[in-house]
Amino acid sequence: QVQLVQSGAEVKKPGSSVRVSCRTYRGIFSNYGITWVRQAPGHGLEWMGGTIPIFGKANYAQKFQGRVTITADESTGTAYMILSNLKSDDTAVYYCARSRTGTRDFDYWGQGTLVTVSS
């Protein structure tokens, strides 16, 4: 059974950064990627970016370019998402998901991490 386990909830001040981790299994990046999706309260899913290490660097949605960094530790099968210069409307649940390289979909998801941005 594939499991993606994310780090716990965070409360951050505006202007700061947050790092969310997504622990999977060793070897995942040989065949799959990890994508990050967020969901603001009462809103829909929003693709932020993802990494497919066998294809090279991470890719990001235009909206988040310059503010988000996604990395993968291939030795531990853990992915990280750093979002900087946080604003109040970054308050959301952040999900990681395993992305399949051939079918370009997301077949397993983490449990979600609530990030609250408040002064």
Place this chain on the structure above:
Amino acid sequence: QSALTQPASVSGSPGQSITISCTGASSDVGNYDLVSWYQQHPGKAPKLMIYEDNKRPSGVSDRFSGSKSGNTASLTISGLQAEDEGDYYCCSYAGSSTWVFGGGTRLTVL
């Protein structure tokens, strides 16, 4: 990278069929046979229901089916059941390792 367009809500009675549309552009939905659909229940992570426009993952009921014509994809649920109630999202590959989601559709089983 504009969001795909879905109706905000649909509803149906148990046993009926409903269809949710998802309209994109020739750069995403119309350019790749790579539309996927996700079901989300309140407070839960999304679940993959359809991939590559019309394929079902193992374990997903055959009451769920997907189709596509041009820039519009559709998800049909037949024989509606109470457990189908929730939010549904379409997602399309948009090239260069980027994706775009639809705004989501709330399904109510009456």
